[in-house]
Amino acid sequence: MRNPRNDTLGAERPKARPAGETLPERKCVLSGSHGGRDELLRLAISPDGLVLPDPLARAPGRGAWLGVARADLEKAIANGKLKGAMARAFKGAPLTIPDDLAVRIETALRRTLTDRLGIELRAGNILLGTEKIAQGCRAGAVRLLAHANDAGSDGPNKLAQAWRVGEEAEGSGLKGTILPLDRAALSVALGRDNVVHLGVTDAAAAERIAGHLRRLTRFLGVGNEGLVEADSAAPPSDGAAANDDIDTKGE
Known part of the structure; x- marks a missing residue:
């Protein structure tokens, strides 16, 4: 007889991670919050400095991670906060943030x-x-x-x-x-x-x-009722440092 599952996703839980193995995390360039790669969105920087969504996190070159809702992103674009955060992350490298970035991301x-x-x-x-x-x-x-x-x-x-x-x-x-x-x-x-x-x-x-x-x-910015994170995955250990909000590879 199967044991009834009470998780709302209904997917089988992955095997528990070995002790000491940490979950890969990324840091949101805007909010500073941390999350897994399946929670945050990677922003890729094209060779000519255009900031574009990279939803599969496969684009080569430099990139940053975003973990805020669309409404917050639109405010950050309008008031210049996103441009400032990206400029700091990329140490002043020339970049252009399209006005319709939120639309492109969605x-x-x-x-x-x-x-x-x-x-x-x-x-x-x-x-x-x-x-x-x-x-x-x-x-x-x-x-x-x-x-x-x-x-x-x-x-x-x-x-x-x-x-x-x-x-x-x-x-x-x-x-x-x-x-x-x-x-x-x-x-x-x-x-x-x-x-x-x-x-x-x-x-x-x-x-x-x-x-x-x-x-x-x-x-x-809507609830994802019916989706849950796997609770069998071990959290990062106290000494584990999360990855920065910027990376140099699309991996």
Whole structure:
């Protein structure tokens, strides 16, 4: 018999990290707060000094990390705080911050999420269709249950009930995640008509999707109910120093 899981993500928890192993962290260039790479967004500096979003943190060259919501970023752009913080981080190197940086970031984060959903669907890790998802939920095969933000309440509630049954977690409050995407955007991302719900059947795929979703919801400044951090990961030791707010590689 499976032990019921009470985490709202529904993805299998990763194995505990070996003692002494620290989590890679980055520091927000604006707020000074620290977070993991799947929480903060990397800003890359192009060869001509243009500051651009690097949502996959793969661009070569120098970069800095951002962990604030869009509203705070827009204020920091307007009052010059971001430019000052970036100038200090890069020791006065010439740089240009586009006025529409916040728009570019949101667009990039949405694209990485929808691209990941499409990749996981093609890999066979996503169930579509209410009946197929319900069957997967009752069989205990769904690791992440998610819905378009215009899905209403009836469908999500019924699927959540099936999920709790399959996880032997009735009464736990386990439920799906509302995506920051409507059914039109979800349908385009997955190349299907009228996609409202989805069920992710692979634990690693669920965590990959959740990483992109955490970053987007954090930037949008909305709650990411239904997503939790893995509590089996060991925190950094007292003597572990977090990485700086600037890096020299996109790795």
